[in-house]
Amino acid sequence: MSARQQAIIAVNAGSSSLKFALYPYLADGSTGAATLSGGIDGLEPDGQPALALRTASASIKQALPTTPGDSFEQALTALRGILRQHAGDVEVLAIAHRIVHGGERYAQSVLLDAATLAELRALAPLAPLHQPHNLDGVEAFQRAYPGLPQVGCFDTSFHASMGPLEQNFALPQALRREGIRRYGFHGLSYRYVAARLAEHSERAGDRVLMAHLGNGASVCAMRNGASSATSMGFSALDGLMMGTRSGALDPGVLLHLLRQGWDCARIEAMLYKQSGLLGVSGVSADMRTLRASEQPEAAFAIELFVHRLVRECGALTATLGGVDLLAFTGGIGEHDAALRQAACEQLGFLGLRVDPARNREADGNSIMAIHASSSSVEIWVVPTDEGRVAAGDAAALLGTMTR
Ligand SMILES: Nc1ncnc2c1ncn2[C@@H]1O[C@H](COP(=O)(O)OP(=O)(O)O)[C@@H](O)[C@H]1O
Numbered sequence: 001m002s003a004r005q006q007a008i009i010a011v012n013a014g015s016s017s018l019k020f021a022l023y024p025y026l027a028d029g030s031t032g033a034a035t036l037s038g039g040i041d042g043l044e045p046d047g048q049p050a051l052a053l054r055t056a057s058a059s060i061k062q063a064l065p066t067t068p069g070d071s072f073e074q075a076l077t078a079l080r081g082i083l084r085q086h087a088g089d090v091e092v093l094a095i096a097h098r099i100v101h102g103g104e105r106y107a108q109s110v111l112l113d114a115a116t117l118a119e120l121r122a123l124a125p126l127a128p129l130h131q132p133h134n135l136d137g138v139e140a141f142q143r144a145y146p147g148l149p150q151v152g153c154f155d156t157s158f159h160a161s162m163g164p165l166e167q168n169f170a171l172p173q174a175l176r177r178e179g180i181r182r183y184g185f186h187g188l189s190y191r192y193v194a195a196r197l198a199e200h201s202e203r204a205g206d207r208v209l210m211a212h213l214g215n216g217a218s219v220c221a222m223r224n225g226a227s228s229a230t231s232m233g234f235s236a237l238d239g240l241m242m243g244t245r246s247g248a249l250d251p252g253v254l255l256h257l258l259r260q261g262w263d264c265a266r267i268e269a270m271l272y273k274q275s276g277l278l279g280v281s282g283v284s285a286d287m288r289t290l291r292a293s294e295q296p297e298a299a300f301a302i303e304l305f306v307h308r309l310v311r312e313c314g315a316l317t318a319t320l321g322g323v324d325l326l327a328f329t330g331g332i333g334e335h336d337a338a339l340r341q342a343a344c345e346q347l348g349f350l351g352l353r354v355d356p357a358r359n360r361e362a363d364g365n366s367i368m369a370i371h372a373s374s375s376s377v378e379i380w381v382v383p384t385d386e387g388r389v390a391a392g393d394a395a396a397l398l399g400t401m402t403r
């Protein structure tokens, strides 16, 4: 028997960053908590690649050397060195990739081969900010770890349980047949949060709202532990206001801009990269910077973010016929106590009451209930781990391959 620790690497390859985590593969075929996690950002052209790494014993931040050539390939070479140095002599069994769009076909995680990758490439226009980078990541890892199973884990899969009323737009059915429908995203995060809630709350199977508030942001309604409705739609643009994305928008605005002579690339850049917290504040896409800013526009952007969140929570609560539990996750949801307090106060008419001290204490390090004893709705903060879900799926697929 091999004495080497076996492990699965989970990867989230974005436009300017590569996030990764190493999960031990256990004797019973399951995965343990991450032993090492981190990211390399600054991978955009002319960026300054920098590594942030966390292990049980160390937290490291360092700049990576920039040399001419493909920065992603260089990041991968750096990653292999990092694993050798900080994870010891591990045997990597598989790479699990977060891929945002699985289209109509992939309601489950799959082993990636050339045919699957080609199909997923065709979905790139539906998630232009994510899908091409996710798939470039897969191909780079195929080159770096030839012969190793690469597994695709989709943000959309969790929402396959939504019914036709939630999936359909009020458009001609011919478009629905072409795949123009609501898919929903952040599914790996929601699966993780749902599993943690099921361990900690007796109400996890009741009428649940989960708010994933990070760079991208969405809300999901759950019934009996399955997604029944969500704020993101055909693309990752719909629903909430985000760091740089608009969220839901009257399609008439787009018609107006087209008539004004805006082309597709300009509209796409505006909706995905220049809107949201950044566009409204003119200051930053980062909630921390907005909180630190004294500019009134920064405060207004936060107010609008909360308003849109409350509005969307109200709509999803209506689809559930009420709400028994609300969970916050994602960078903002886990860390911004003032935002949670403001949103829950505005949702107070539904019976939500925050315990201010517990809310301040919740810092995203561990799952925590933040509702007061007088609250008729449970309120939780749940640190998410999309990689753990992806690694778990890869482990399950490895199990079926060796059986
Ligand atoms: N301490 C904090 N307080 C408020 N917002 C935070 C804090 N830390 C992170 N954030 C917000 O979370 C965002 C990142 O969220 P995250 O879920 O990590 O993003 P990603 O989608 O890249 O995984 C940041 O852009 C910032 O707006």
Ligand SMILES: CC(=O)OP(=O)(O)O
Residues within 6 Å of the ligand: 100, 130, 155, 185, 186, 214, 215, 216, 217, 236
């Ligand atoms: C789907 C999506 O918006 O993802 P992210 O939050 O990682 O940008």
Ligand SMILES: [Mg+2]
Residues within 6 Å of the ligand: 214, 215, 216
């Ligand atoms: Mg995210």
